[in-house]
Amino acid sequence: MDKGTSSSALPTCAISLNINGTNRMLDIHPWVTLLDLLRGPIELTGTKKGCDHGQCGACTVLIDGERVNACLKLAVSIDGAAITTIEGLGTPQDMHPMQRAFVEHDAFQCGYCTAGQICSAVGLVAEGHAHSRAEIRELMSGNLCRCGAYTNVADAIEKVLDQEGVKPLREAAE
Structure with a gap:
């Protein structure tokens, strides 16, 4: 880019997103990732930037209910989508079950990976594919925790699955 060219002179795209239940009309540059949009102008900083390459899962959010690494998704590619971040799941006074x-x-x-872990876990429960601890661990393998809280994460997900009435495979087979 020429030193005399400002970024505001570069092309932008108008998009509409529903972010945590609020409709937003946005005018953004086409190369802006969902992660940078959320953390920048939207000022929702619960979603973390970890590796910025889709390898750690710290930036996991829900797009139309599906788990997605926000660092890999261009915001313009999801025009009209509903985005749920950790801030949209619950409040300290009224927490989401997860x-x-x-x-x-x-x-x-x-706590750095927690927002991505929780969003991923909410998506995992909604998908309905986790029926055993081994499946939980496999389906959560895209979310890394440098502290090693994996056992407790699986315990938390199992509790929510039990509350949702999801029967583990070992019980369903009997």
Whole structure:
């Protein structure tokens, strides 16, 4: 880019997103990732930038209910989508069941990966594919925790699955 050219002179795209239940009309540059949009102009900083390459899962959010690494998704590619971040799941006074289970099971240590872990876990439960602890671990393998809270994360997810009435494979087979 020429030193005399400002970024405001570069082309932008108008998009509409529903972010945590609020409709937003946005005018953004076409190369802006969903992660940078959320953390920048939207000022939702619960979603973390970890590796910025889709390898750690710290930036996991829900797009139309599906788990997605926000660092890999260009915001212009999801025009019209509904985005749920950690801020949209619950509040300290009225936590989402998964947030409450993470607290009850001490499923975090430093907390950096927690927002992505929780969003991924909410998506995992909604998908309905996890029926055993091994499946939980496999389906959560895209979310890394440097502190090693994996056992407690699986415990928290199992609790929510039990609350949702999901029967583990070992029980369903009997």
